[in-house]
Amino acid sequence: MNAPEPSRPPRLTSLSHGGGCGCKIAPGVLSEILRSMPSTLPVPPQLMVGIETADDAAVYRLNDEQALIATTDFFMPIVDDPYDFGRIAATNAISDVYAMGGTPILALGIVGMPINVLPLETIGRILEGGQSVCAAAGIPIAGGHTIDSVEPIYGLVVLGLAPPSRIKRNADAKPGDVLLLGKPLGVGVLSAALKKEQLDAQGYRRMIDSTTKLNTPGAELAALEGVHALTDVTGFGLAGHSLEVARGAGCTVRVEWKRVPLIEGVRELAAQGFVTGASGRNWTSYGADVRLPEGFAVEDRALLTDPQTSGGLLVSCSREAAEEVLAVFRRHGFASAALIGEVVAGAAVLEVV
Template sequence: MCGLDFPTDPNVLVGLSRADDAGVYKISDDLALIQTVDFFTPVVDDPYWFGQIAAANALSDVYAMGGEPKTAMNLVSFPLKRMDLSVLREVIQGGIDKVREAGVVLLGGHSVEDDELKYGLSVTGFIHPNRILTKQGLNVGDRLVLTKPLGTGIVNTAIKGNLASGEITRKVTAIMAALNRTAATVMREYPVHACTDITGFGLIGHLAEMMQGTGLGLKIILEKLPIIDVALGFAAMGMVPGGTHKNRSFRAHMVDMDEGVDPAMQDIIFDPQTSGGLCIAVAPTSAEGLVDHLQSEGVEHAAIIGEVVDYPAGIIQVV
């Protein structure tokens, strides 16, 4: 959006000048508002679960900033002429149930007629102005902790191709619909320096955003990555969404990876995620404690996947 002149205000703590997961506006010295909006076309066939996933995804941006979501509004596009209204009802029921699980109230919403179904929410949350977590703030030595397994883009492609069993579909749906709430709550007790959620740009894309402008580099350890177990097999069969390749060509120049790495594994790190986990940069001595704590609270896939290094700068080494 270069060249556009946006209004400014001294109370804007996080705004358009450095794109983050959500915007933050200071209300008083001890309260700031976090605002975000996200919506998309269905990622699963079941409308109820689509509603849940869309809501978990929209709420995630507030969690990634370290905040607590409070209110939400529905955004709906619906093809009235070719889809039964009961479908919309299911979608919104999914959204309501997820929002309720998050302890958030739904205040209203807006719907328009459209050629295809789209659903999402705008979400508002609270945070203390001194406790905002952005993508910026990596320190050398920080460990990177990822809270959900990778591979949702690949597995969703396999589902589209009728290659996945019902159990796999249920499993990946549950992963996408899981709130990042527990992860966000637990990380508040640890010396966390930066955080983001892993979504459409894939692991590498979001790591690159965290690294940019820091003068530091990252080292990712492939064997530590939490991965949906069937995703590697599906990737090996070519069940790879277009976004994976776009992500790779956009960021490949920042990645230092041995050419011999299994191509399926290479796809995993660029795979666009739907409602992915948080990537948390935490002080090294606290990393294992954070992961143990996350796992004991039910964030079972949480793992230390790498660390922040001072050399080579601007490069993500994948080993």
């Protein structure tokens, strides 16, 4: 009598109801939650950036030379390979420090795992993936916290430093600025195809290459005099994070859609219906403040609101600084970085042309 074959561990994505930055609470719902919070908490004068503009991280001024950047990011699996999941989650968390113009200095691990469902080896590979990215960023994982949870969750708390004068908020764009995007869009579309087992090996490789590329240009960009605002494009999509820039500056952000870089093949996948639920929730939350051209394709709107896990830096800078910004991106290996729009005087809306 043959011995029964050992059972295979479940796919990581089968254990999560939403993966990557696509499992963020929708922006409209989040606004309602935050609106109900009391506003009586103390705000020390050293707090340079708090929750007021939905920025990427908190920033606390230590002295005239140093400001401390603090952020946290964690989510459920967006891929089934545990090592890749750990790499993606860590890259995404560290990105918030780069998006403020800082340099990361250390991380703490956030780990929630269904201990009775996943093999310990799988959990270990997730942590190894995160450690490999922190090593590439030159920082230690100096501690953390673990819990036994129903769905697998992994991420980091990340601390960084920057000179106070080089902190870049998402709210400081100026009329006349141009907008540049560091990475192509489409991670959410690829993740939707992967979850339905319809993503080929090339598509998976493109997804991993994008989501594990550290946004290292951030600190160098922040040092450029012509750079006024920085953020990264994550769960709320290009539209949502562009609107944060528009609202912070009290200006219109105008995006020229044909200039926006897309990961190869994602428009075709979106046209076939491989779109995350988060994309629709994003549109419901902020679509009233987005002006689309007549005949704008459904798949293009899906990509405009597509949740990006570990997405690219969005830079608002003077027109004169644009070539230098692109040169920084190129030096760091961001071949798809492109000028995609501008900031103009007007209502705080996103206008797509």
